Amino acid sequence: xxxxxxxxxxxxxxxxxxxxxxxxxxxxxxxxxxxxxxxxxxxxxxxxxxxxxxxxxxxxxxxxxxxxxxxxxxxxxxxxxxxxxxxxxxxxxxxxxxxxxxxxxxxxxxxxxxxxxxxxxxxxxxxxxxxxxxxxxxxxxxxxxxxxxxxxxxxxxxxxxxxxxxxxxxxxxxxxxxxxxxxxxxxxxxxxxxxxxxxxxxxxxxxxxxxxxxxxxxxxxxxxxxxxxxxxxxxxxxxxxxxxxxxxxxxxxx
Amino acid sequence: xxxxxxxxxxxxxxxxxxxxxxxxxxxxxxxxxxxxxxxxxxxxxxxxxxxxxxxxxxxxxxxxxxxxxxxxxxxxxxxxxxxxxxxxxxxxxxxxxxxxxxxxxxxxxxxxxxxxxxxxxxxxxxxxxxxxxxxxxxxxxxxxxxxxxxxxxxxxxxxxxxxxxxxxxxxxxxxxxxxxxxxxxxxxxxxxxxxxxxxxxxxxxxxxxxxxxxxxxxxxxxxxxxxxxxxxxxxxxxxxxxxxxxxxxxxxxxxxxxxxxxxxxxxxxxxxxxxxxxxxxxxxxxxxxxxxxxxxxxxxxxxxxxxxxxxxxxxxxxxxxxxxxxxxxxxxxxxxxxxxxxx
Ligand SMILES: Nc1ncnc2c1ncn2[C@@H]1O[C@H](COP(=O)(O)OP(=O)(O)OP(=O)(O)O)[C@@H](O)[C@H]1O
Ligand SMILES: [Mg+2]
Numbered sequence: 297x298x299x300x301x302x303x304x305x306x307x308x309x310x311x312x313x314x315x316x317x318x319x320x321x322x323x324x325x326x327x328x329x330x331x332x333x334x335x336x337x338x339x340x341x342x343x344x345x346x347x348x349x350x351x352x353x354x355x356x357x358x359x360x361x362x363x364x365x366x367x368x369x370x371x372x373x374x375x376x377x378x379x380x381x382x383x384x385x386x387x388x389x390x391x392x393x394x395x396x397x398x399x400x401x402x403x404x405x406x407x408x409x410x411x412x413x414x415x416x417x418x419x420x421x422x423x424x425x426x427x428x429x430x431x432x433x434x435x436x437x438x439x440x441x442x443x444x445x446x447x448x449x450x451x452x453x454x455x456x457x458x459x460x461x462x463x464x465x466x467x468x469x470x471x472x473x474x475x476x477x478x479x480x481x482x483x484x485x486x487x488x489x490x491x492x493x494x495x496x497x498x499x500x501x502x503x504x505x506x507x508x509x510x511x512x513x514x515x516x517x518x519x520x521x522x523x524x525x526x527x528x529x530x531x532x533x534x535x536x537x538x539x540x541x542x543x544x545x546x547x548x549x550x
Numbered sequence: 551x552x553x554x555x556x557x558x559x560x561x562x563x564x565x566x567x568x569x570x571x572x573x574x575x576x577x578x579x580x581x582x583x584x585x586x587x588x589x590x591x592x593x594x595x596x597x598x599x600x601x602x603x604x605x606x607x608x609x610x611x612x613x614x615x616x617x618x619x620x621x622x623x624x625x626x627x628x629x630x631x632x633x634x635x636x637x638x639x640x641x642x643x644x645x646x647x648x649x650x651x652x653x654x655x656x657x658x659x660x661x662x663x664x665x666x667x668x669x670x671x672x673x674x675x676x677x678x679x680x681x682x683x684x685x686x687x688x689x690x691x692x693x694x695x696x697x698x699x700x701x702x703x704x705x706x707x708x709x710x711x712x713x714x715x716x717x718x719x720x721x722x723x724x725x726x727x728x729x730x731x732x733x734x735x736x737x738x739x740x741x742x743x744x745x746x747x748x749x750x751x752x753x754x755x756x757x758x759x760x761x762x763x764x765x766x767x768x769x770x771x772x773x774x775x776x777x778x779x780x781x782x783x784x785x786x787x788x789x790x791x792x793x794x795x796x797x798x799x800x801x802x803x804x805x806x807x808x809x810x811x812x813x814x815x816x817x818x819x820x821x822x823x824x825x826x827x828x829x830x831x832x833x834x835x836x837x838x839x840x841x842x843x844x845x846x847x848x849x850x851x852x853x854x855x856x857x858x859x860x861x862x863x864x865x866x867x868x869x870x871x872x873x874x875x876x877x878x879x880x881x882x883x884x885x886x887x888x889x890x891x892x893x
Contacts, residue, residue, distance in 0.1 A: 345750055371752035385743040396736040400752025406761060409732035410725055420733060463751050 297356065298323040298498060299344065299375075299467060304353035306339050306522075313339040315522040316353070321467065321515075326493055327500040328513035330533075332542060336522040337502045338380055341469050345377045346370040372400050376465035378456040380472050380502075386445030390436060390455055391427055393444050397462025398426040423462075430461040433495075434488060450481040457488065467498040474505050486512055510534070518542070568716055578708050585712045587820045588719045589777050594800050594812035595722050596769025601798075602807035603730060604762045605742030606659075609794050610651065610667035613674030614767040616789025618644045618774025620678060623691040623784055633698040637775050644771025645764050652763035656756065659745075671794055679786040690785035694778050711780055718776060722769060723809070730809060738762055742807075799837065803844055805851025814852055 299321040306314040314336040321327045329337045342348040344355050346367035354363045362370055384393050402423060408416035431437055434454045439447055444455060453473055460468050470489070474482040486508055489499050503509045509516065510530040518526040518539050526536040533539055572581055593615050601607040621640035625631045631639070655666050678685050685691065697705035697714060705714055729735050737758055740748040745755050778784050787793075804815020819837070826833045848855040 347746060347750065366754075367746075367749035368752050368754045371750055377750050379747065383744045383747050385739065388739070392736070396733070396740045396753075397751050399733055399737055399740075402733060404733060406729060406734050406765070409734045410728045412728065416732070423733060459751060 298358065299500075300356045301340075301344065302354045302356070304340070304343055304355065305351045306336075306343055306348060307351040312522045314343060314350075314519075317517075317519070317522075317524050319517050319524065319527065321498065321500050323498050324493065324496065325498065325514040326489060326512050327498070327515045327517075328509045329500070329502050329517050329519060330504075330506070330509055331519035335519040337519055338471055339522075340519065341377060341471055341502065345375055345469060368400070371463055371465075374464070374466035375469070376460040376463045376467070377469035378453075378460050378471055378473065380475065382452045382456045384444040384452060384455055384459075386443065388444060389441050390444055390447065390451075391424075391431065391440040393455055394427040394431060394458050394462050395423045397430075397459045398423040398464070400463055401426075426462050426464075427458075430458040433461065433491070434458040435484075450477045450484070453477065453485060454488070461492070461497075465497060467500065468492065470499065470501040472502050472504060474503060474508055482508055565720065572709055572712060581708050581712050583820065583824060585708070585715050585780060586777075587816050588712075588715045589773050589780065590797065590800060590820070591719055591812050591816045592722045592776070593770045593773035594797050594804075594816055595726050596766040596773070597797055598801055598806065598808075598812055599726065599729065599738070599769075600762050600766040602801065602811070603735065603742060604738040604759060606656070606759065606763070607664045608655075608667045608763070608766070609664055609791075609798075610655070610671035610674065611766070611770045611797060612791065612793035613671035613789050614644050614648060614770035615774040615777070615793065615797075616674060616678055616784075616786070617647055618771030619778040619784045619788055620685055620691065620774075621771070622775035622778045623694045624684070626695050626779075627691060627693055633695060633779065634700075637697075637772075637779075640775040641768050641771045644774070645768045648764045648767025648771075649760070652760050652767075656759045656763060668791070668794075671789070672791060675786060675789040675791070678789055685786070688786060690783060691778075692783050694782045694784065696782065697779055715776055715780065718772065722772075723813075727809060734758075799841055801851075802841060803851055805853030805855075806849075808850060808853040808857065810853045811851050818852070 297320050301317055301319050304314055304317045304319075305312065317340065319340075329340060331337050339348065343350050346362070346365055346369070350363060354361055356362065357370070357373060357375060360373075362373065362375075365373075402419040404413070404416040404419045407413075408419075428437075428440070431440055434457050436451065436454055436458060439451060444452065447455070457468075457470070457473070460470075473485055473489075477485070482505060489501070489512060492499055501509075501513070513530060516526075516528065516530060516533045517524055518533055518536070520538075520542040525538040525542060526533050528536075571584065575581070593611065597608065597611050618640050621643045622636050625636035625639055626633055629636075651667075651670055655663060655670060658666050679687060681687070696711065699705070703710070705711055737748075737753055740751070740753060741755050741758060748755055774788070777788065800815040800819055801812060802815070803819055804813065805811030823833055823837075826836065829836075844851060850858075
């Protein structure tokens with residue numbers, strides 16, 4: 297198994313934001329997590345990527361138990377993510393935002409930086425090259441020198457993708473990448489995700505736009521009130537009674 | 551001339567000016583004020599790396615300044631160690647204490663960090679003030695020697711001390727420049743921007759924050775040690791809370807998170823406050839509102855204001871250039887249609 301969660305649970309006070317979720321993310325595919333607002337999707341991401349500690353349960357990555365690793369160590373293993381709200385550094389250029397994304401693959405320290413050692417120069421170039429490469433991959437070469445604060449919403453999403461890709465990930469978690477952008481642009485992002493998979497990167501996304509999910513995802517998990525209520529292909533999930541109930545506003549937790 | 555060359559020219563000019571200043575101005579008093587300002591600048595640079603570039607506003611740095619000063623004072627006066635060895639040791643002692651305090655205080659964030667470090671700073675002040683047998687308490691420490699000779703170089707005169715401190719300031723700025731414009735600097739800025747995001751791109755936030763904290767206390771300690779050997783007398787009040795607010799004012803007015811900010815802010819405030827000396831403590835009536843206005847309208851200080859202004863001018867220039875280019879391209883279009891498409 298590539299990434300697997302076992303009885304993953306996160307409790308916020310009395311509220312179980314994620315409850316006993318068993319889920320496997322399949323390598324080389326586009327996986328998706330859907331569910332109504334507040335279902336626990338982002339929390340699930342935060343648990344897998346190490347931003348939150350689970351209350352109970354485990355997360356395995358390529359057979360290794362990563363449940364209690366901090367987020368930076370999980371990133372080093374090849375797990376990357378974007379956030380629901382993009383938090384780029386708006387006063388810096390797009391390129392500057394992305395360069396630091398490759399920092400985790402470099403070794404040079406402060407002394408190297410002050411003395412500008414050979415190692416430092418090589419790694420600086422390595423980070424710059426990587427940034428240019430992922431900016432090219434995400435279709436942003438024309439705006440590398442613009443301030444991140446001055447670009448469009450869709451471009452910001454792409455920069456967030458680029459930043460995640462600069463870490464050389466094996467899997468990326470995308471939290472509502474298409475939120476707040478128009479249908480044409482959504483199409484473009486969907487293409488980008490397919491391109492990522494083609495490059496060998498596993499994708500797991502959270503999305504509200506059903507059409508996009510149904511078209512893209514090969515494996516879907518549906519969360520509702522923190523619990524997994526269905527899992528499978530688009531068709532399987534869509535014909536599931538619990539899912540229909542949850543989405544039509546019925547009380548699915550009954 | 552490109553903007554980079556212009557910048558280099560300005561910097562070289564300023565260094566030369568600082569170098570020949572003593573010959574232009576023969577007044578010892580001004581030389582004294584300037585040397586003191588340079589010392590403050592070194593401490594402000596340390597603070598800037600932590601508060602400006604990494605996003606952790608420490609209010610304990612007057613305490614670290616005092617630790618540096620007292621370390622040097624005690625090592626030279628009471629232990630009788632060679633000045634230069636004492637200087638190095640003072641920086642090391644400050645950094646080690648900085649490391650221990652950083653280890654605890656960096657578990658808090660934002661306001662809590664500021665309040666926590668404010669308390670730490672005050673505790674350091676109290677320790678110095680009350681530990682009579684070691685520090686001499688309120689009586690202070692007198693008879694601190696000037697830097698000892700290095701070969702034929704003597705540092706007894708105001709002039710030679712001016713150059714010595716200028717040397718340390720330039721070294722500090724050089725180190726800061728290199729750090730800020732490096733992968734490490736980018737790492738710190740990423741932490742300032744969003745610690746959560748920094749973590750998910752593989753940055754060990756705690757390790758990096760600790761490195762910056764220790765480094766910034768190192769510079770505070772260096773400044774303190776230089777202060778002690780320049781003034782030759784120190785009392786507990788150099789670690790008092792007002793000192794950190796002075797440093798912070800210099801930084802905020804000059805521009806927090808900018809490389810030139812500490813120099814600009816310190817020079818400006820020190821010279822204004824010199825010329826307003828007849829107002830005594832009522833000077834604060836001017837500084838208070840001034841500081842408030844700057845924070846509201848220019849959050850990155852005077853330097854930030856100018857660099858924004860410069861960038862805006864640059865980008866409008868670029869746009870008008872592009873427009874011209876597009877226009878000439880359009881004129882060419884009929885003739886070289888394929889080439890334009892390729893481009
Ligand atoms: N840090 C937190 N502290 C307390 N409660 C939280 C925290 N984070 C999330 N929650 C709660 O957990 C539940 C799940 O939140 P989560 O953000 O995971 O939902 P989501 O499925 O991502 O929703 P959306 O579609 O709106 O993004 C919500 O009720 C939310 O209020
Ligand atoms: Mg969410």
